Amino acid sequence: MLADELEKILPTERIKARLIDRYAYASDASHFYLIPKLVVQPINIDEVQRLFQFSHQREEKLTFRAAGTSFSGQGVTDGILADLSNYWRHVTPEQSGKTVRVQPGVIGAHVNQALKKYGRKMGPDPASINACMMGGILSNNSSGMCCGVVNNSYHTLKHLTFVLPNGQVYNTEKAEDYLRFESESNDIFEGFIKLNNAVRANEELTLRIRKKYLQKNTVGYCINSFLDFEHPLDILAHVIIGGEGTLAFIAEAVLNTIPDLPYKMTGMLYFESPETACNAIADLKTTGAEALEFMDRASLRSVEDMPGVPSFFKTLPVQASAILCEFQESTETALIEKYQNALPVFDKLPLIREPDFSQDSEKQALLWKIRKGMYPSVAGMRAKGTSALLEDFTFPVERLGDAVVDIQKLFEKHNYKNGIIFGHAKDGNLHFAVSQSFLTQADIDHYEKFNDDLFELVIDKYDGSLKGEHSTGRAVSAFVEKEWGPDAYQIMKRLKALIDPKNLLNPGIVITEDKLTHIHHLKMMPIVEEEVDRCIECGFCETHCPSRDFTMTPRRRIAVRRAMKRLEMTGDTATRDTLIKEYQYDGMETCAVDGMCATSCPVDINTGELIKRLRRENHSNLQNRIALFLAKNFPLVERTAKISLKMGFFSNRLFGKNFMHGVTWGLRKISGTIPRWSKHLDKPVSARQLASLSNGNEGSAKVLYFSACINRMLGGYLCIIWQYLQKSKN
Amino acid sequence: MEDTYVSFGNICKKAKIELVVTNGISTSCCGQIFSSKGFADAHHYTVNQTIEKLFRDSNNGSIPIVLDVTSCTQTLLNCRPYLSETNQQHFDQLKILDIIDFVADMAIPRLTISQPKDKVVFHPVCSVHKLGTMGKLKSIGFACAKQADIPVFAGCCGMAGDRGFYYPGLTEAATKRESNEVNQQPYSGYYSTSKTCEIAMSEASGHDYQSILKLVDEVSAD
Numbered sequence: 001m002l003a004d005e006l007e008k009i010l011p012t013e014r015i016k017a018r019l020i021d022r023y024a025y026a027s028d029a030s031h032f033y034l035i036p037k038l039v040v041q042p043i044n045i046d047e048v049q050r051l052f053q054f055s056h057q058r059e060e061k062l063t064f065r066a067a068g069t070s071f072s073g074q075g076v077t078d079g080i081l082a083d084l085s086n087y088w089r090h091v092t093p094e095q096s097g098k099t100v101r102v103q104p105g106v107i108g109a110h111v112n113q114a115l116k117k118y119g120r121k122m123g124p125d126p127a128s129i130n131a132c133m134m135g136g137i138l139s140n141n142s143s144g145m146c147c148g149v150v151n152n153s154y155h156t157l158k159h160l161t162f163v164l165p166n167g168q169v170y171n172t173e174k175a176e177d178y179l180r181f182e183s184e185s186n187d188i189f190e191g192f193i194k195l196n197n198a199v200r201a202n203e204e205l206t207l208r209i210r211k212k213y214l215q216k217n218t219v220g221y222c223i224n225s226f227l228d229f230e231h232p233l234d235i236l237a238h239v240i241i242g243g244e245g246t247l248a249f250i251a252e253a254v255l256n257t258i259p260d261l262p263y264k265m266t267g268m269l270y271f272e273s274p275e276t277a278c279n280a281i282a283d284l285k286t287t288g289a290e291a292l293e294f295m296d297r298a299s300l301r302s303v304e305d306m307p308g309v310p311s312f313f314k315t316l317p318v319q320a321s322a323i324l325c326e327f328q329e330s331t332e333t334a335l336i337e338k339y340q341n342a343l344p345v346f347d348k349l350p351l352i353r354e355p356d357f358s359q360d361s362e363k364q365a366l367l368w369k370i371r372k373g374m375y376p377s378v379a380g381m382r383a384k385g386t387s388a389l390l391e392d393f394t395f396p397v398e399r400l401g402d403a404v405v406d407i408q409k410l411f412e413k414h415n416y417k418n419g420i421i422f423g424h425a426k427d428g429n430l431h432f433a434v435s436q437s438f439l440t441q442a443d444i445d446h447y448e449k450f451n452d453d454l455f456e457l458v459i460d461k462y463d464g465s466l467k468g469e470h471s472t473g474r475a476v477s478a479f480v481e482k483e484w485g486p487d488a489y490q491i492m493k494r495l496k497a498l499i500d501p502k503n504l505l506n507p508g509i510v511i512t513e514d515k516l517t518h519i520h521h522l523k524m525m526p527i528v529e530e531e532v533d534r535c536i537e538c539g540f541c542e543t544h545c546p547s548r549d550f551t552m553t554p555r556r557r558i559a560v561r562r563a564m565k566r567l568e569m570t571g572d573t574a575t576r577d578t579l580i581k582e583y584q585y586d587g588m589e590t591c592a593v594d595g596m597c598a599t600s601c602p603v604d605i606n607t608g609e610l611i612k613r614l615r616r617e618n619h620s621n622l623q624n625r626i627a628l629f630l631a632k633n634f635p636l637v638e639r640t641a642k643i644s645l646k647m648g649f650f651s652n653r654l655f656g657k658n659f660m661h662g663v664t665w666g667l668r669k670i671s672g673t674i675p676r677w678s679k680h681l682d683k684p685v686s687a688r689q690l691a692s693l694s695n696g697n698e699g700s701a702k703v704l705y706f707s708a709c710i711n712r713m714l715g716g717y718l719c720i721i722w723q724y725l726q727k728s729k730n
Numbered sequence: 731m732e733d734t735y736v737s738f739g740n741i742c743k744k745a746k747i748e749l750v751v752t753n754g755i756s757t758s759c760c761g762q763i764f765s766s767k768g769f770a771d772a773h774h775y776t777v778n779q780t781i782e783k784l785f786r787d788s789n790n791g792s793i794p795i796v797l798d799v800t801s802c803t804q805t806l807l808n809c810r811p812y813l814s815e816t817n818q819q820h821f822d823q824l825k826i827l828d829i830i831d832f833v834a835d836m837a838i839p840r841l842t843i844s845q846p847k848d849k850v851v852f853h854p855v856c857s858v859h860k861l862g863t864m865g866k867l868k869s870i871g872f873a874c875a876k877q878a879d880i881p882v883f884a885g886c887c888g889m890a891g892d893r894g895f896y897y898p899g900l901t902e903a904a905t906k907r908e909s910n911e912v913n914q915q916p917y918s919g920y921y922s923t924s925k926t927c928e929i930a931m932s933e934a935s936g937h938d939y940q941s942i943l944k945l946v947d948e949v950s951a952d
Binding site for chain 1: 734735738739743749750751752759760766767771776777779788794795796798802826887888890899925
């Protein structure tokens with residue numbers, strides 16, 4: 001068994017090989033689905049090196065994943081999946097926040113929180129920043145709304161520590177590593193010199209590379225590093241950025257930060273049509289606006305019922321489009337000046353409403369809520385059994401308007417009813433969202449035709465990019481050569497072969513022989529139940545979940561519910577039954593049903609409510625009757641609880657203050673139903689004690705005191721109920 | 731350690747707020763203990779009973795009701811769908827205040843804060859997020875201490891009422907990030923607004939988390 005073999009190199013508790021582990025990790029935020037052989041959680045470089053060695057000796061595929069929030073399918077595998085999300089969380093601002101040292105398991109927003117007191121932030125600002133992690137931000141060369149093409153991961157990277165598939169570790173901070181790279185990984189070193197010469201000698205390719213990166217582009221490897229850097233180790237470090245986990249494991253990075261400009265002026269500009277809106281971008285860029293976010297009519301319609309959205313949204317012209325414009329500055333004076341200078345530019349634009357800009361943070365928040373609510377709105381309203389797909393194209397800015405119209409035509413041609421188009425117009429980067437079913441072959445064929453037409457449009461008509469910021473992944477690996485041309489693709493192919501000759505590190509991503517990767521291993525969305533069907537598996541809930549580092553997360557709880565249904569549909573009831581059994585503890589019992597997951601869910605799912613409902617369905621009639629009996633006799637239950645609590649305190653007085661803690665700890669090993677004693681429990685409070693509080697203050701106010709039962713009798717020992725119920729199960 | 735209810739009594743006395751306690755309410759429950767475990771009948775029975783008593787003892791809703799555990803307040807405020815028609819009508823007339831609302835809106839304006847603490851830290855429970863009372867919690871901190879921190883990594887402690895007593899691993903894992911952050915510096919007080927969450931955070935951090943009532947009582951003058 002693979003798991004037994006792995007136990008020689010990793011501790012058992014960090015090898016997750018049960019069925020439920022495999023199914024829980026089969027999903028990420030993309031529309032692809034592969035069930036890993038097992039999941040491992042390495043915690044240091046040493047373990048990563050051993051994993052690489054293991055992968056090579058046994059010819060096992062190995063894929064690293066951080067938050068699993070990518071849309072393109074680079075984070076799923078049917079090999080060994082190494083999950084980094086529970087460890088690798090160090091973040092250290094350095095040089096007064098001018099730089100920041102990060103590990104791959106840190107959430108993007110936590111990096112910015114650490115930098116806040118220095119008035120700095122990191123360059124990349126992906127919309128998923130509250131959930132995605134540095135491993136992905138670096139490996140996908142993430143950007144975002146304001147980041148543009150200058151402050152992405154590639155351009156803000158200062159130093160990188162990484163592990164190559166050959167097991168060697170290099171750190172670009174250390175001068176000796178440059179020498180060591182040449183001597184220890186000489187084949188790669190020499191290979192890079194050859195590749196570098198090949199790139200630089202090819203004038204056409206050089207021009208192509210320069211042109212491609214004037215716009216946002218995450219298709220293929222960052223081969224601009226051959227032009228930007230001299231030493232092979234620096235070139236290598238920069239192709240690992242955007243390398244989608246196919247070239248190395250990123251253990252640590254030092255990033256240059258940018259100022260976090262505190263003064264903002266935000267407003268919305270409305271136009272008659274997408275063409276007039278997009279044609280305004282070039283002029284708007286001259287104003288120095290940090291964000292220029294385009295939204296088409298369908299996008300605006302998708303949020304018109306959201307609280308706070310102005311009523312005129314409903315009566316805008318049929319093709320109306322909007323641009324959210326934001327100016328940012330370090331001082332208020334500079335901000336006002338920037339805005340004043342923009343006014344003459346606005347005057348010349350064919351606006352259909354007066355521009356309405358504001359420094360008020362609540363008004364700004366509403367505008368951003370409108371912009372950010374569009375994709376969730378479409379995703380939340382999609383038909384059951386479909387996936388919400390989010391595309392990510394880049395077009396030449398000057399042809400953006402035509403591109404929008406062309407995409408709208410394709411929606412019509414292929415009968416996509418609720419397609420919306422929005423995006424970072426400043427950088428020619430458009431997202432659009434459609435819902436798509438992968439349940440039948442006819443669905444997949446339909447999607448393939450639409451996809452073919454789209455890609456032809458982006459590449460042949462506009463020479464655009466198929467992925468501006470979401471990475472190649474499984475979604476467009478088969479089209480890298482078509483987009484880049486054969487010369488660039490050959491460089492990328494040779495690069496991958498040089499570093500990972502056995503093609504075991506996240507294979508099939510970026511470089512692939514399979515020309516249909518984009519329609520293979522598609523994630524089928526079975527119809528399960530209300531909460532589950534809405535879920536887009538984005539992973540935004542995970543960071544708020546109290547069981548995230550213990551058993552499961554809301555996304556995984558939902559993913560396994562879907563897996564059970566898929567197994568049922570294919571008639572594999574044996575596997576399904578194992579999942580149901582394992583779900584009892586991981587999914588059900590260790591969910592705190594606190595509902596904090598709902599606070600960050602874009603489609604308003606409270607997984608806690610789902611679990612509560614499943615618990616309800618799990619109870620026998622007898623259990624329900626006992627619970628009702630207890631409820632009806634609550635004062636009696638309370639007295640019993642108080643007595644056992646008092647006995648506990650009494651025992652502690654006799655045998656020492658840690659006595660009960662120790663005893664319950666021991667008893668729990670024998671019977672899991674004995675609750676653990678806490679040193680922080682309070683003595684029970686009687687109704688008489690509470691009644692003594694009543695005062696006859698003739699004050700201006702009067703209140704009725706409801707001391708909650710957990711304050712009265714436990715602080716916590718309502719376990720009596722639990723024990724009855726557990727016993728009644730048997 | 732002095733109990734929460736004593737602090738509540740002291741605060742009312744100092745603020746000259748008339749306090750009513752009834753035997754019926756002192757044996758009632760918000761029903762969360764049943765609903766979180768999925769016992770629908772028991773939960774529905776409990777909340778209906780409780781709302782009946784609250785309506786009666788609050789003089790048909792004319793006396794505001796103060797709950798001293800935020801998660802219970804949240805449960806009670808959301809119980810309407812499970813009530814009988816009569817109880818729904820009664821529920822609509824009740825004025826249910828969480829301890830945070832009470833302290834921020836009723837108590838502090840009537841108290842003299844004579845000896846604010848130096849530096850305290852709060853653990854905002856999940857219900858604070860759901861009820862949208864983070865601002866009020868901060869205002870309490872502002873009134874009662876020179877500095878009141880809310881940890882960046884403050885999150886659900888995983889106690890979930892009583893679940894943490896049976897699955898201590900859940901609470902340990904859930905509180906690790908926040909307690910590590912809290913232990914980076916010393917505080918002169920550690921406070922929250924739900925007893926079981928206070929227990930979880932005390933276990934994790936090694937410091938004694940108490941109700942904010944305790945804080946308000948300590949810093950206010952007679």
